[in-house]
Amino acid sequence: MQKISQDNEHWREKLTPEQYRVLREKDTELPFIGKYYNMHENGMYVCAACGNPLFASEHKYDSGTGWPSYDRPFSEDAVEYREDESYSTKRTEVICRRCDGHLGHVFDDGPKETTCKRFCINSTALNFRKQKK
């Protein structure tokens, strides 16, 4: 995948302040207020910064955490993982492979009947594209 490399100035112009804080400064939105945690429509969740398809609605599930949760990415090429040791806990950060935007974290307490993974993603980092009929 072709990387998009842009300076902060570019992203400040392209993104809303909320999107910038999450995608570029790794902020986490408050739970239960994001636009997608309770979304159940069929479609694709793409990166709010670069449009990279990240998560399919068929892999979304209700985790009860207040953030959109998925048991896997749309494809393993869509995302990258980084060890994140901020807040003195060890977590695995999930970033967009194309633009390096921060999306959220992945945990091992996902659905046991599928992957056991819980991709805990900020709504702010996503845009939803409804499936065309």
Ligand SMILES: [Zn+2]
């Ligand atoms: Zn991206």
